[in-house]
Amino acid sequence: MTRGAGSPRWLHPGAWWVWALGLVTVASRTTNPLLLALVIAVAGWVVSQRRSQAPWARSYAVFLRLALLVIGFRVLFSVVFGVAVGTHVLLTLPELPLPDWAAGVHIGGAVTAEQLLQAGYLGLQLAAIIVCIGAANSLASPSRLLKSVPAALYEMGVAVVVAMTFAPQLVADVGRVRAAHRLRGRRTSGVRGLAGAVMPVLEGALERAVSLAAAMDSRGYGRTAGVSPRVRRTASMLLLLGLLGACVGVYGLLDAGSTGPFAVPLLVAGLAAAVVGVVLAGRRGVRTRYRPDPWRRPEWLVAGSGVLAGVVAVAVSLADPVALVGQYSPLAWPQLPLAAAAAVLAALLPGAVAPPPPDVAGAAAGRVPRPDRVGAPA
Amino acid sequence: MIRFEHVSVTYAGADRPALCDLDLEVAEGEFVLVVGGTGSGKSTLLGTVNGLVPHFTGGTLRGRVTVAGRDTRTHPPRELADVVGVVPQDPLSGFVTDMVEDELAYGMESIGLASDVMRRRVEETLDLLGLAALRDRPLLTLSGGERQRVAIGAVLTCHPRVLVLDEPTSALDPGAAEEVLAALQRLVHDLGMTVLMSEHRLERVVQYADRVVVVPGDGAPPRAGEPAELMRDAPVAPPVVELGRLAGWSPLPLSVRDARRAAAPLRERLAALPPPPASLLETSLTPPDNDVSSRDAGLVVRGVTVRHGPVTALRELSLQVRPGELVALMGRNGAGKSTLLGAAVGQYRPAAGSVRVDGADPAALRGAALVRRIGLVPQQPADLLVASEVRAECAAGDRDADVAPGTTRALLERLAPGIDETLHPRDLSEGQRLALVLALILAAAPPVLLLDEPTRGLDYAAKARLAEILRAVRAEGRAVLLATHDVELAAEVATRVVVLADGEIVADGPTAEIVVGSPMFAPQVAKVMHPVPVLTLTDLRPLLATS
Numbered sequence: 001m002t003r004g005a006g007s008p009r010w011l012h013p014g015a016w017w018v019w020a021l022g023l024v025t026v027a028s029r030t031t032n033p034l035l036l037a038l039v040i041a042v043a044g045w046v047v048s049q050r051r052s053q054a055p056w057a058r059s060y061a062v063f064l065r066l067a068l069l070v071i072g073f074r075v076l077f078s079v080v081f082g083v084a085v086g087t088h089v090l091l092t093l094p095e096l097p098l099p100d101w102a103a104g105v106h107i108g109g110a111v112t113a114e115q116l117l118q119a120g121y122l123g124l125q126l127a128a129i130i131v132c133i134g135a136a137n138s139l140a141s142p143s144r145l146l147k148s149v150p151a152a153l154y155e156m157g158v159a160v161v162v163a164m165t166f167a168p169q170l171v172a173d174v175g176r177v178r179a180a181h182r183l184r185g186r187r188t189s190g191v192r193g194l195a196g197a198v199m200p201v202l203e204g205a206l207e208r209a210v211s212l213a214a215a216m217d218s219r220g221y222g223r224t225a226g227v228s229p230r231v232r233r234t235a236s237m238l239l240l241l242g243l244l245g246a247c248v249g250v251y252g253l254l255d256a257g258s259t260g261p262f263a264v265p266l267l268v269a270g271l272a273a274a275v276v277g278v279v280l281a282g283r284r285g286v287r288t289r290y291r292p293d294p295w296r297r298p299e300w301l302v303a304g305s306g307v308l309a310g311v312v313a314v315a316v317s318l319a320d321p322v323a324l325v326g327q328y329s330p331l332a333w334p335q336l337p338l339a340a341a342a343a344v345l346a347a348l349l350p351g352a353v354a355p356p357p358p359d360v361a362g363a364a365a366g367r368v369p370r371p372d373r374v375g376a377p378a
Numbered sequence: 379m380i381r382f383e384h385v386s387v388t389y390a391g392a393d394r395p396a397l398c399d400l401d402l403e404v405a406e407g408e409f410v411l412v413v414g415g416t417g418s419g420k421s422t423l424l425g426t427v428n429g430l431v432p433h434f435t436g437g438t439l440r441g442r443v444t445v446a447g448r449d450t451r452t453h454p455p456r457e458l459a460d461v462v463g464v465v466p467q468d469p470l471s472g473f474v475t476d477m478v479e480d481e482l483a484y485g486m487e488s489i490g491l492a493s494d495v496m497r498r499r500v501e502e503t504l505d506l507l508g509l510a511a512l513r514d515r516p517l518l519t520l521s522g523g524e525r526q527r528v529a530i531g532a533v534l535t536c537h538p539r540v541l542v543l544d545e546p547t548s549a550l551d552p553g554a555a556e557e558v559l560a561a562l563q564r565l566v567h568d569l570g571m572t573v574l575m576s577e578h579r580l581e582r583v584v585q586y587a588d589r590v591v592v593v594p595g596d597g598a599p600p601r602a603g604e605p606a607e608l609m610r611d612a613p614v615a616p617p618v619v620e621l622g623r624l625a626g627w628s629p630l631p632l633s634v635r636d637a638r639r640a641a642a643p644l645r646e647r648l649a650a651l652p653p654p655p656a657s658l659l660e661t662s663l664t665p666p667d668n669d670v671s672s673r674d675a676g677l678v679v680r681g682v683t684v685r686h687g688p689v690t691a692l693r694e695l696s697l698q699v700r701p702g703e704l705v706a707l708m709g710r711n712g713a714g715k716s717t718l719l720g721a722a723v724g725q726y727r728p729a730a731g732s733v734r735v736d737g738a739d740p741a742a743l744r745g746a747a748l749v750r751r752i753g754l755v756p757q758q759p760a761d762l763l764v765a766s767e768v769r770a771e772c773a774a775g776d777r778d779a780d781v782a783p784g785t786t787r788a789l790l791e792r793l794a795p796g797i798d799e800t801l802h803p804r805d806l807s808e809g810q811r812l813a814l815v816l817a818l819i820l821a822a823a824p825p826v827l828l829l830d831e832p833t834r835g836l837d838y839a840a841k842a843r844l845a846e847i848l849r850a851v852r853a854e855g856r857a858v859l860l861a862t863h864d865v866e867l868a869a870e871v872a873t874r875v876v877v878l879a880d881g882e883i884v885a886d887g888p889t890a891e892i893v894v895g896s897p898m899f900a901p902q903v904a905k906v907m908h909p910v911p912v913l914t915l916t917d918l919r920p921l922l923a924t925s
Contacts, residue, residue, distance in 0.1 A: 054516060176756075176758075179756075180762045181762075181764070182744070182748070183753065183756075183762065184749065184762055184818065185744070185746050185747075185749035185778045185779060186745075186764075196764055199764070200763065200764065211466060212472065212474070214434050214455075215464070215472030215473075215474070216474055217430065217454070217456055218428050218430055218455040218456070218459060218464040219459050219464075219474070219485040219488055219532070219533065220456045220459030220460070220485055220489040221474075221488050222456055222488075223456050223457065223488060223489060286489070286490035287488060288487055288492065288493060289493065290480070290483030290487055290493070290496045291483070291493075358514065
């Protein structure tokens with residue numbers, strides 16, 4: 001599988017994110033269960049081929065579980081609160097009579113096969129999106145992604161990365177403090193037990209945040225070059241307006257129901273404004289980058305395969321709005337839209353062309369965080 | 379290189395300055411050691427060098443600090459990053475990235491060095507500190523000594539002219555501490571780096587220092603001078619200096635080597651004495667205990683295996699700590715000491731084997747039943763604390779342990795007299811906080827007491843107090859298991875020493891036998907006096923009196 005993929009190196013994290021967002025685009029345009037299953041399978045296979053042994057790569061399982069949970073909840077809610085669609089009644093739950101002012105809210109009653117299918121398809125759509133995001137998350141190191149973030153967004157990026165490294169530490173802290181409370185003969189389960197652990201954990205987190213801030217300050221974080229306030233203000237405004245425009249444009253593109261004629265121009269104009277803003281704001285920092293990840297042929301191929309899948313899916317659904325909709329009423333076996341499916345299959349490419357990740361020495365040797373950091377009691 | 383001109387620092391709300399009238403000039407290439415008790419203002423002094431005090435911490439700084447000609451008044455810490463490298467006390471809390479190589483580059487990226495310069499300096503630093511094999515490792519998987527060296531490397535890449543370190547070896551085992559100190563020595567001698575460093579464990583560092591700054595902490599101005607001169611009456615001193623003071627040697631020896639040369643006549647005199655009566659070495663011997671009824675008493679660990687994920691932390695380990703015994707558990711970081719203590723209190727479920735505390739399985743115990751059988755002082759004692767006042771904490775302790783109100787408070791008064799009971803536990807000194815945690819645990823009178831690295835951050839006075847408490851606890855007939863890197867404390871109080879490596883016991887025997895034979899674990903006095911069988915000053919004092 002690694003033939004032709006070159007020697008091990010980290011693929012540019014941006015390429016993984018473009019690829020994953022391409023698949024997300026496909027998933028957001030369709031409710032066809034076969035196509036969604038294909039998206040999930042493609043993402044899963046690529047992850048299995050190119051996942052590293054680094055700590056962040058282990059998050060994939062969490063996303064998978066979250067995806068299953070979403071499907072389950074979606075179906076459960078439909079059973080309890082949903083309005084029956086179609087004619088194939090599977091079972092009838094006792095219906096809870098509600099007062100008049102709660103008209104429109106509906107608890108219990110008949111449950112139909114169509115209704116379940118609809119809920120299942122929508123749940124599957126959300127699950128596929130979650131799985132794709134999870135794939136990007138486990139394939140691309142969050143801190144390497146930060147290195148590629150434009151200088152203007154750097155400070156925001158630091159906040160995100162620090163938050164991400166703090167979260168697991170916070171979990172470890174809760175485990176440690178609860179273990180300590182057990183030693184004092186206190187309750188560690190239930191709400192009261194957890195509440196007792198909150199204060200010490202938050203105090204510890206605060207202390208750590210302060211010492212991290214001090215360390216970053218003394219290592220030169222936030223050194224700035226002199227830039228006139230006018231340039232700074234213009235940059236911020238362009239950035240803000242641009243991102244807003246881009247968001248609206250993306251929404252228009254992704255939401256299959258409301259594609260207006262303005263979506264594409266708005267997206268392009270917004271992105272252009274944002275880029276100018278980023279470049280202007282970037283002049284303020286003096287930061288340089290150590291060993292920036294290169295963008296070479298594998299990056300083009302990985303990102304391109306994702307973009308291709310997304311573009312084909314958008315094109316298909318624009319040409320025929322119902323082509324990618326999973327049909328549930330009347331009941332019918334789902335058909336596989338061939339063009340879109342082929343494009344999704346193209347997104348398998350990274351599994352073969354992306355360079356394999358380097359060996360993470362410590363993780364590969366089976367070294368885990370030290371027991372005092374894991375600390376979670378049985 | 380660094381000029382302190384009549385520097386005083388007063389924090390907001392404090393009634394007296396944390397640092398008082400420091401007037402000092404540190405020349406280029408000097409290795410200056412800052413010594414003083416806990417809370418004497420050592421960290422404040424170090425913080426003023428790159429302007430963290432007062433720019434980051436707040437407070438008022440009187441006087442002037444200049445580093446390489448830059449005034450910290452007009453230069454905030456980030457503008458001094460290329461001149462002063464600061465290594466924080468806990469390296470992990472100062473890491474910004476997650477991989478070794480990226481961490482080394484972080485500071486250079488911040489000050490905006492060119493890409494090829496960064497590349498070269500990272501490689502140089504990896505070689506200089508012997509980190510090349512670790513370059514692709516996630517920071518979380520490093521050992522304590524490795525982390526400390528990476529933290530030093532991370533500031534070195536900016537080519538600072540001054541290196542400031544806050545207790546770099548306090549949390550390290552003896553081997554890892556040597557690694558870090560060797561690296562520092564190399565920087566000072568080969569590169570002419572100016573180093574300013576504070577450390578509680580003077581026995582490890584005082585012989586390397588060119589100059590010592592004593593921070594008295596009672597409002598008097600700090601004094602600076604030659605180590606041998608200043609250590610004569612410094613408020614804190616390592617055992618070898620205490621020995622020199624006791625024996626009246628001049629010049630005062632700072633290293634084991636110097637002391638051994640000065641001690642030759644003393645050794646001859648003591649060797650000529652009749653062999654010491656057994657009672658003198660009593661503390662170093664296991665109490666004979668063949669009583670059948672005590673077979674299950676204390677802590678009994680039988681064939682325990684504990685795994686953390688893929689890693690086996692303990693391998694079929696068996697150990698018994700009997701009532702009246704004080705066992706010191708030693709071994710490098712990650713050898714399984716904390717895991718063994720965790721398994722003993724039922725925090726980790728063993729994959730094989732059994733743990734019994736006075737005949738009961740600790741994992742099955744909850745509430746007062748657990749508290750009355752076993753107590754553990756965790757590595758971070760503050761984890762045990764819940765209240766916002768010492769008084770409330772003691773009351774909560776009485777309720778948790780189900781004992782008469784006031785028990786904990788009375789015990790605390792005995793362990794550490796005169797604590798203001800309206801203080802927040804976090805505002806206590808390290809030693810006082812440890813006493814509070816010990817009082818909370820001992821209030822329930824558990825027959826087994828475990829301690830995990832209790833000497834972290836303690837100065838010599840607080841450590842001596844802890845040793846006294848531990849001896850008293852043992853004398854009450856409790857079983858004590860003490861995990862520690864501190865060879866001096868182990869030699870002082872332990873009846874038996876157990877050395878762990880890789881989750882297995884590699885040595886187990888009476889203190890005198892184990893520590894004297896080991897170059898790593900021998901206390902300073904034992905090294906100086908060998909072959910005279912004394913371990914610590916406590917052993918030596920009566921001998922000196924008789925001779």
